[in-house]
Amino acid sequence: GAVVSQHPSRVICKSGTSVKIECRSLDFQATTMFWYRQFPKQSLMLMATSNEGSKATYEQGVEKDKFLINHASLTLSTLTVTSAHPEDSSFYICSAPLGQGYNEQFFGPGTRLTVL
């Protein structure tokens, strides 16, 4: 199956700082990637759709100025949590479909963000 990686796997930061999370498709190109957030013992909630070469689209209630997304290439999308606060502490997971016409989405291993 397709492989999606994320870096870092864990990050701890102080309140007010910014954190960047990388999502890479290792063996396929992804014009679209998705970012999800998962709080402890809860489900995955779609935050935004990352589009290579164009602006990301955000789900209702997700602040685009706080969660900056850059889809720099066909294999890399980054999520930057700006001015992080303790309530931003969560498990952030990206996914990517194999390509246009494919429904299957492959998920990365996730990034655990803890904001002190």
Place this chain on the structure above:
Amino acid sequence: GENVEQHPSTLSVQEGDSAVIKCTYSDSASNYFPWYKQELGKGPQLIIDIRSNVGEKKDQRIAVTLNKTAKHFSLHITETQPEDSAVYFCAAKESGGGADGLTFGKGTHLIIQP
């Protein structure tokens, strides 16, 4: 938008028995329904999926059934093993390409008792 309900939230079965997890969805336009297995601290792994043009799909001990009229689909795991213990999520989306994100159910914590 789509809303996916999943039951039960926790399911405990004896090793070797079968487990069934059920989901309902609200958007009749949805026609792709994957199931994911998530182990603690890891990302979800796709275990099986079904499209609305079929009613059932099977892969070894795992099967999924879909009733599009009733808008519900179920995951069936037979001959359960300890390694099946995990959280399982159902999801739904419109088919026709990779441009849409998934709407997930709340998850089922499956516990296999030895």
